[in-house]
Amino acid sequence: MGVSVDTALVDALLKSAPRPEKAERAAEPAAPVQVRRGSKTVSDWANEARAAAKSAKTLDALADAIRAFDGSPLKAACEQAVVFDGVPGSSLMVIGEGPGAEEDRRGLPFVGKAGQLLDKMLAAIGRSRTDNTFITNVNYWRPQGNRNPEADELAVCRPFVDRMIELVQPKLIIAAGGVPAVSLLASKDGIMKLRGNEYAYSTPDGFKAPMIPILHPAYLLRRPQDKSRAWRDLMLIEKRLTELS
Template sequence: MDVPPDPDETAALLAALDLQIAWGADEALEEAPQDRTRPRAVLADPVSVPAAPAPRPVGPATRPAPAGGAVAAFAPAAARAGDLAAGADSLEALREAIAALDSPLKDTASKLVFADGVPESGLMLIGEAPGADEDRQGLPFVGVSGRLLDRMFESIGVRRAENAYLTNILPWRPPGNRTPTDAEINLFTPFVLRHIAIVRPRHLVFLGGTAAKALLRSREGITRLRGRWHSLDVPGLGPVPVLATLHPAYLLRQPSAKREAWADLRLLRRSLDRA
């Protein structure tokens, strides 16, 4: 006897399909994950495979010396960053304070990438750092990952031109789009916290592990931080609810993770509706 399809399940599947189309999905993934734990096939001629070199013992004489000079070099700039950030009482003043800070990133970047969107929206999104497209235009999230981000949030009724505000931890593009260093993140964190205090959002969304771990002061990765609400105590503002989610650049590399990102967006939408 055939069992009629569940209308609720059918509607959920159609909604998920519509979301994938809205996010720009253009290929189907495999039904089942590949088993990458199985050993690879052995080459027919084992002699042609070079033997792996024996690991070199690491003793006290071969350990790299701590980079104390690099840390010390950042100390004056970090102190000045705190003073500059604390003295900013508006978004324009904060932008000028960031531009006044001496940072090696300024020497390799083209433009300061400050923010985009509606500061009064109540929803603030914070990413990692500008990329090449952002560096050219001076705006955050305008490249390929930015277009995906726009489609993602538009699927829950959030648009940067209407009801969202976007920025990054770093205002300057790191050379070669590399991951920001801890010293660079610590240098610009006072500006980010002051940025939040000036904008006074009712909800914060951290895009990716770099922003989430830096501002939440957590050792956990983004896969453990996402999917639940956190609280960030912002000087001059107080606690603000925070949702961490996957960065759109990661979703471009791992399309199968869009399911988790969609769950985060639904969680955000429910909280926005209650507010």
């Protein structure tokens, strides 16, 4: 890709980030998928989400609409919706998979162990959630057992995701991990084929921005041998942000 890999810096980032503990993940059995009550279908709920999202004129109004939305079967088992963090109007937007246990407790995305590594990765290219980055997810409620969100759970959140992109108007979007990358790009390829490439993303209302998928920080904590791929992706992101500014 024409960029050099500072392996020493990446080593430092990965070594300084806390590792996920297998015992902690194994202690919580996966709960059965929650079933929505009532006669509404997934399509009904998606339409309701679309109407609520479209009526939101600000990010705060959109956050309120998400918290009030009852169309996700995950909501009943969660402490709260995890909507966004960071600086509205930032040129860089990070979209992850969804909240874990720590995010559910605190109500903010990417604040667990993977989030701590994400912060270090962003810092390596001069970015932070306190200054110039906006962070959200494709799913706002934690799946029990830390499983991946189901297709219908992503579908009812998608109108809110697109509306959030339209309100933030980023110059570049990072899809952090396979779930957001495959979902947002409607791709049949996995994250290993998608990562490190730029794709044109467009919302239903016509807002367009380039999207670059990367490996999820949680994956890098489990497989530090892929750190060079992560660094190349960060260098591409930094380069594109400079060109787009």
